[in-house]
Amino acid sequence: MKFENTGLENLRIDFGRLNYICKSHKLVLAGQWDYERVTFDRKFDLKEGTYYLRVFGYAVEGDVGSSDATIQLMTPILGKYYYPHGVEYGEDENFPSSLVETCEKLLADLKNEVEQFTF
Template sequence: MKFENTGLEKKKADLNRLDDLMLTYGLVRAGQWDYERVTYDRKFQLKEGVYYLRVFGYAVEGDVGADEALIQLMTPALGKHYYPHGVEYGEDEHYPKTLVAQCEKILADVNAEIEKFTK
């Protein structure tokens, strides 16, 4: 499930500031990066299953590996994890309404905070 029109897809931000901000909302970069791309994940374990809120981005300047990059954020997504296959984002997936609302609130809050320091 994609979260369209969150405003995040129009934002560019410094990687280090973004890492700190995302962590305050439980979104962790951890090992989800390469030299050009990043993914921030927040895991939700519910009775219906395991879900991940993901915020994607890519470097428009600099190098993620050197911790010096300007990141262009992309459209966030919510996916359901299926062991051992991975995360599915399909439109035919069922997403609990309370989880969707919680994710929308997190994304709105993140967007408002990023607004304070984006380029």
């Protein structure tokens, strides 16, 4: 499920600041990065299954590995985890409304914080 028009799309922010803000919202970078791209995940374990909210970005300047990058954010998505295949994001997935509402609030809060530091 894509979260269109969150206001996060195309915001640019310093990688270090973004990492700090995402951590405060329990969005984890872990190993989901390379020198040009980043993915911040938040895991939700519910009785309906395991879900991941993902916030993507890519370096428009600098290098993620050296922590000296400007990151442009992209459209966040929500997916459901299926063992052993991985996370599915398709239109056919059914997401609990309470989870969707939680994610929408989290993304709005994230946007409000990120906007203070964008260029």
